[in-house]
Amino acid sequence: MSRYSRDRLPATRWPRWGLVALAALAACGGDSPAGPGRDLTPGSLLSSTAPSNGAVGYVTNLGSDNVSVIRTSDNTVVTTVAVGREPQEVAVTPDGAFAYVTNGFSNNVSVIRTADNTVVATVAVGDHPLGVAVTPDGAFAYVTHFRSNNVSVIRTSDNTVVATVAIGSVAVGVAVTPDGAFAYVTHFNSVNVSVIRTSDNAVVATVAVGDNPLSVAFTPDGAFAYVANQLSNNVSVIRTADNTVVATVAVGRGPSSVAVTPDGAFAYVTNLFSNNVSVIRTADNTVVTTVAVGISPTGVAVTPDGAFAYVTNFLSNNVSVIRTADNTVVTTVAVGISPSGVAVTPTPAGACTIEALVEHVNALSAAGKLSQAESHALSVKLEAALRLLERGKTKAAGNAIGAFLNQVGALVRSRRLSEAEAGPLRDEAACVRTQLHG
Numbered sequence: 001m002s003r004y005s006r007d008r009l010p011a012t013r014w015p016r017w018g019l020v021a022l023a024a025l026a027a028c029g030g031d032s033p034a035g036p037g038r039d040l041t042p043g044s045l046l047s048s049t050a051p052s053n054g055a056v057g058y059v060t061n062l063g064s065d066n067v068s069v070i071r072t073s074d075n076t077v078v079t080t081v082a083v084g085r086e087p088q089e090v091a092v093t094p095d096g097a098f099a100y101v102t103n104g105f106s107n108n109v110s111v112i113r114t115a116d117n118t119v120v121a122t123v124a125v126g127d128h129p130l131g132v133a134v135t136p137d138g139a140f141a142y143v144t145h146f147r148s149n150n151v152s153v154i155r156t157s158d159n160t161v162v163a164t165v166a167i168g169s170v171a172v173g174v175a176v177t178p179d180g181a182f183a184y185v186t187h188f189n190s191v192n193v194s195v196i197r198t199s200d201n202a203v204v205a206t207v208a209v210g211d212n213p214l215s216v217a218f219t220p221d222g223a224f225a226y227v228a229n230q231l232s233n234n235v236s237v238i239r240t241a242d243n244t245v246v247a248t249v250a251v252g253r254g255p256s257s258v259a260v261t262p263d264g265a266f267a268y269v270t271n272l273f274s275n276n277v278s279v280i281r282t283a284d285n286t287v288v289t290t291v292a293v294g295i296s297p298t299g300v301a302v303t304p305d306g307a308f309a310y311v312t313n314f315l316s317n318n319v320s321v322i323r324t325a326d327n328t329v330v331t332t333v334a335v336g337i338s339p340s341g342v343a344v345t346p347t348p349a350g351a352c353t354i355e356a357l358v359e360h361v362n363a364l365s366a367a368g369k370l371s372q373a374e375s376h377a378l379s380v381k382l383e384a385a386l387r388l389l390e391r392g393k394t395k396a397a398g399n400a401i402g403a404f405l406n407q408v409g410a411l412v413r414s415r416r417l418s419e420a421e422a423g424p425l426r427d428e429a430a431c432v433r434t435q436l437h438g
Contacts, residue, residue, distance in 0.1 A: 055303050056114065056345045057310050058099045059319060060087035061336025067101060067110075068335040069117055070310075072303060072344065073435075074392050075321060075333050079117050083110040089299075089341035091132045091141065093156065096345040100141045100154070102129035109143060111159055114345060121159040125152040131174040133183065135198065142183045142196075144171035151185060153201060163201045167194055173215040173257075177240065178222040184238075186213040186227060193227055195243060207243045209236035215257040219264040219282060226267045226280070228255040235269055235278075237285055247285040251278035257299050261306040261324065268309045268322070270297040277311055279327055289327045293320040299342040305355060312339035331390075354389075357382055357404070357428050369421055370411075378407060389436075398436035405429050 057070035060083075067081045067090065084103025092099050092114070099112040102125075109129060111121040126145035134141045134156070141154040144167075151171055153163040173186040176198070183196040193213055195205035210229025213236070217226050224246075225238040235255060237247040252271025260267045260282070267280040270293075277291040277300065294313025297320070302309050309322040312335075319333040319342065361382070365375040385400035408425050411417040 055305075056096075057301070057319070058090045058092065058101075058112070058114075058343050058345075059299075059310075059312055059335050059339050060090050060101055060341040061338060062086050062088060062104070062314075062340045063337030066336055067099070067112065068339070070319065070333055070335075072308070072310075074389055074394065075331050076392065077333065077335060080336065081112055081117050081119065083112075083119060084108055084122070087340070088130050089132045090343045091134045092343045092345050093134050093138045094136055094346060095138055098156070099343065099345075100132050100134060100143075100156075101341075102132050102143055104128050104130060104146070109141070109154065123154055123159050123161065125154070125161060126150055126164070130172055131185075133174045133176045135176050136178060136180045140198070142174050142176060142185075144174045144185055146170055146172065146188065151183070151196065165196055165201045165203065167203065173213070173228075175216045175218055175225070177218055178220060182240075184216045184218075184225055184227075186216055188212060188214070193225075193238070205243045207238055207245065209238070209245060210234050210248065214255075217258045217260045217267065219260050220262060221264060224282070226258045226260060226269075226282075228258045228269055230254050230256055230272070235267070235280065249280055249285050249287065251280070251287060252276050252290065256297075259300045259302045259309065261302050262304060263306055266324070268300050268302065268311075268324075270300050270311055272296050272298060272314075277309070277322065291322055291327050291329065293322070293329060294318055294332070298340050301342045301344045303344050304346050305353065307355065310342050310344060312342050314338050314340060353428075354382055354386055354401075354432055357425065357432065360425050360428060364417070364421060364425075369417065374411065374416065378404060381407065385432075394436050398433045401429050401433040401436065405433070 055072045057072055059068040065085055067083055068077050069079045071078045083101050084106030086105040088102045088104045090099055090101045101110040109123040110119050113120045125143050127147035129143050130146050131144040143152040150167050151165040152161050155162045169190050170188040171185050172188045176183045185194045191211055193207045193209055194203050197204045209227045210232030212231040213227045213229050215228040227236040233253055235249040236245050239246045251269050252274035254271055254273035255269050256272045257270045258267055269278040278287050279289045281288045293311050294316030296314040297311045298314045299312040311320040320329045321331045323330045361378050364370045381400050381404040385397040388397035408422050412422045
């Protein structure tokens with residue numbers, strides 16, 4: 001028996017993913033990575049460990065009653081926000097302006113203004129709130145409750161609970177379809193998912209899935225919902241057009257949370273009891289690789305550009321950052337006690353990235369506008385900037401982008417590039433350098 005048995009770790013101090021089968025937890029028994037990852041061109045700059053500029057990760061720390069805020073450009077915790085007791089899950093509004101945090105033991109939701117990471121509202125909800133999801137238009141937040149068997153609907157304009165939806169059994173995870181028409185709710189200690197029509201908050205369907213479904217996530221087109229079934233050790237794939245389970249995918253032990261990449265190509269599933277993450281290729285619902293992470297991985301979120309997956313490790317007190325290009329853990333970020341949920345902000349409007357510069361250089365090279373040597377010389381400077389970012393040397397990374405700009409200028413002066421061809425490179429690089437120099 002693990003020392004993290006129910007007797008040693010009270011249920012109220014365990015995230016929603018671990019409310020059952022604690023005695024089965026083998027804290028150090030992670031599976032080894034297996035299977036091929038995604039194709040990665042040798043030497044590609046996309047193999048960098050530096051995530052896109054602008055995105056911020058919010059991590060709920062159940063054991064320390066706060067939220068860690070991670071700057072993803074260098075994976076630094078820039079601040080810690082005190083919230084209610086035992087924060088469980090977090091969801092960010094589509095415009096990135098607010099983060100909604102469920103506080104399990106306080107029976108309320110903290111609303112964090114992301115501009116200055118200040119709690120600007122606290123919303124009383126039902127008994128033991130757990131899951132939270134914001135509608136695509138940002139107008140409402142749906143909150144599940146473990147003990148009151150219902151879902152609170154918060155109007156975000158004034159943070160008022162405008163509806164309470166009776167759900168019939170213990171509500172745990174929740175996600176809203178990309179068109180905002182439905183909210184799917186998973187039920188603890190059951191084998192089904194409830195479908196709420198958001199226009200009138202009526203339960204319109206119940207879908208039978210695996211045992212103890214905990215988390216649900218949608219493909220970007222809304223065609224499929226992926227449901228993590230903790231006690232079945234699998235993931236149910238629901239076709240949302242008719243709410244039919246069309247596939248069941250075996251994963252690791254204790255699948256607890258799921259996130260789909262922005263391009264819809266892969267689903268990342270945390271396996272609480274095998275200390276790893278299963279990567280499902282959605283085209284054929286095959287597990288293509290398994291990534292070893294920390295102890296008791298719980299939440300997972302993918303960055304807006306799809307380049308990285310952030311995984312909370314409940315018993316390691318840290319977050320694993322997986323580079324999705326080759327499914328390698330590229331860094332581990334220390335956070336608070338017992339990290340549980342995680343959400344990443346959308347890339348701000350007008351944000352610019354080194355990855356976009358890579359794409360511009362590759363496009364010019366493919367079009368024959370740059371020779372191999374010229375493309376390589378530009379790429380070397382971008383790679384230098386990325387490597388410096390990995391080491392937290394933001395100013396030096398900005399200087400490397402400056403060197404890139406100088407070389408672009410030289411190519412224009414030598415008439416190797418026209419002003420029109422160089423324009424996107426200059427604009428993107430200047431924007432990146434401004435961001436890095438603050």
